[in-house]
Amino acid sequence: RHGRGSGAAARLRALERADPAELAALRLEEAGPAGLPPGAADAAALRAAGAVLLPGGWALAAARAAAARAALLTSAAPTGAPAAAALAASGLTGPVAEALAEALVAEGRLVRDGARLRPAGAPAPADAPAALALAALLAEAGRRGPSAAGLAEAAGLPPAEAERALGALRAAGRAVEAGGLWFAAAEAEAARAEAAAALTGGPMTIAELRDLWGVGRKHALALAAHLDRSGLTRREGDARMLRRGAAPPALP
Numbered sequence: 346r347h348g349r350g351s352g353a354a355a356r357l358r359a360l361e362r363a364d365p366a367e368l369a370a371l372r373l374e375e376a377g378p379a380g381l382p383p384g385a386a387d388a389a390a391l392r393a394a395g396a397v398l399l400p401g402g403w404a405l406a407a408a409r410a411a412a413a414r415a416a417l418l419t420s421a422a423p424t425g426a427p428a429a430a431a432l433a434a435s436g437l438t439g440p441v442a443e444a445l446a447e448a449l450v451a452e453g454r455l456v457r458d459g460a461r462l463r464p465a466g467a468p469a470p471a472d473a474p475a476a477l478a479l480a481a482l483l484a485e486a487g488r489r490g491p492s493a494a495g496l497a498e499a500a501g502l503p504p505a506e507a508e509r510a511l512g513a514l515r516a517a518g519r520a521v522e523a524g525g526l527w528f529a530a531a532e533a534e535a536a537r538a539e540a541a542a543a544l545t546g547g548p549m550t551i552a553e554l555r556d557l558w559g560v561g562r563k564h565a566l567a568l569a570a571h572l573d574r575s576g577l578t579r580r581e582g583d584a585r586m587l588r589r590g591a592a593p594p595a596l597p
Contacts, residue, residue, distance in 0.1 A: 366393035373406040378413075380405045380441035399444035400451070405437075413437050413445055418464070421455060425463025425470075432462075456506065466509075471517035475502055475510040483520055483529040488536055488560045490528035490567065523574065524567030536568050541577055541587070548586040 369390040372381060381391070383402025391398065397410035405413070413435040420426050420434035432442040446462060449455040453465050458473040470476065478500045483490065491499070497507035511527060514520035521533040528536075536558050543549060543557055555565035569585055572578040578585040 366390050369396065370394035370406070373404060373409075376406075378409065378436050378441070379438045380444075382440075399441065400447045401440075401444050403441045403444040405441065405445075409437075410445070413442070414449070417442075417445060417449065417462075418454065421462045422464055422467075424467050425458065425461045428457070428460050428462045471513045471519060473510065473513065475500070475506055476513045478502070479507065479510050480514055480519060480529070483514075483527060483532075486528075487532055488528065488558050488568065489564050490523075490526040490532075492526055493522075496527060521571060523571035524563075524569075526564065526567040528568070528571075533568065533571055537572055537575060537577060540568075540572055540585070544578065544585065544587045548581065548584040550584050552583075554585065 369386050372386055373391070373394060373396055380399070381396075381404040386404065388398070391404050395407045396404045397407055398404050399410075417431055417435040420431040428446070432439070432446060435442045435445060437445060446455065446457075450457060455462050456465050456467075458470070458475060461473070471480075479496050479502075482496055482499055493508055493511055494504060496502075496511070497504045500507065502510070511520060511522070515522060519530050521528045521530050523533070539557060540549070540554060549557070551562060551565050551569060554569055555562055558565060558568060560568070569578070569580075572585060573580060576588060579588050
């Protein structure tokens, strides 16, 4: 009825031949942006047809998967986008779009920040869930700041993601790194102000600064490094003294 050159005729010829890979390719093409759901076709036949297999068992025709992948990555660039908008840009239906995003996250191409997707390596915003979680941990730690590795473990984040989130907090003026440890910026500055007032009476050793701040030696050394880097103090042996011309901030 449709003629020998029509798509319908080609479909009937493929069905007549019953080649598994050819049938799988036909089904992938007919599925379009909805993809083939898990268990809808034999995995070996799908691979032979060049299908892209996604997490959860979803399958897409290779050309459609490549186009959707490029569109999703473009939508998320350069600094991220709402996940719903990025998934819609892929042109795929909901579950298969989610599966594609999951695959890109597993490959390390995308990162999920709550309801947002952003390219891996792009700076995390300071209000992203990962950054907020680390900010809460820093506030709780007070002057006993943890290491980046300790924060990542406590927050259940991959180390690289924790580093990016800490960088975002530092860029936003909400976190300070000193001596390999991290502190909430407000806490570090309060410790700096206390030391500035105390140092007007003369040099202080690390032991004296430790007692002033109520911390152990490791954290006292890190906070003292913050004083040095901020230009407030200079080091002489185990002691710190005010730099000439340094104006100590007033305590509230």
